[in-house]
Amino acid sequence: MSAITVMEQPKVKQRSNVEVLRTAEQEKDVVFDTQNLNLWYGDTQALKDIDLSIREKEVTAIIGPSGCGKSTYLKTLNRMVELVPTVRTTGSIQYKGKSIFDRSLRVEELRTQVGMVFQKPNPFPKSIYENIAYGPKIHGIKNKMILDEIVEKSLRGAYIWDEVKDRLHDNAYGLSGGQQQRLCIARCLAIEPDVILMDEPTSALDPKSTLKVEELIRDLKDDYAIVIVTHNMQQAARISDRTAFFLEGEVVEYDKTDVIFHEPQDRRTEDYINGRFG
């Protein structure tokens, strides 16, 4: 009996140089490090033992069937999920090495650094200009010249400047759905976040607007970490560097997007990718 116990002890393994290098590469530039995250809405467990790291200058796609916890995970990263009173979490999420649940971290500060774009474009019922200037003004910027600069830079950054530069003071509701979504991305850029969370940002858009937003996302990753929830498998394959496959609240597989789509290690990932369920 004791011999078996001894045999079952984990072996202390020397790490090869390649492994050490790989680990260093993996730890480099991690902005969000999630470990053993569990989340319940009342008695219903929506996330189970999630381990996931989100890296700078990468697009991370979260895919999986409806109800598997994708949006919940996204909203945990900026603590928006806590707006639901019955939510309870265990485990840890470090943002740049510091727990997002730490009492000394103000939620407003976290949300300034971690912006969010939603499924349905949600501009404010204000002018295009005011939509962008609103956040910086709340952060105390009053100088008109600086605000003008931020507005132009953000709209340029979201590839919508040329379309709106002559009507900055028109109501944002007059823009098309695709333009409104790029305006919302510009509004997010105006507060200079490090991370942008996107919850199915193109699901309400036509194919042409979708391609524009995808192109924008690919370019934005030069400066930001982007986490995108999508039901569109081709979209995940086109724009992301890494993909996490969620199923029933768990991460089944998380790897480079090429691996997930071409050599998945888990049968369930393969079945989902090939449309056998979900």
Ligand SMILES: Nc1ncnc2c1ncn2[C@@H]1O[C@H](COP(=O)(O)OP(=O)(O)OP(=O)(O)O)[C@@H](O)[C@H]1O
């Ligand atoms: N506010 C809430 N209160 C109670 N349960 C919730 C709440 N929001 C989500 N859930 C439950 O948590 C689970 C995960 O939901 P979530 O919205 O994160 O899934 P999802 O993968 O994003 O789904 P979809 O692709 O349909 O948007 C589901 O069982 C859902 O019913």
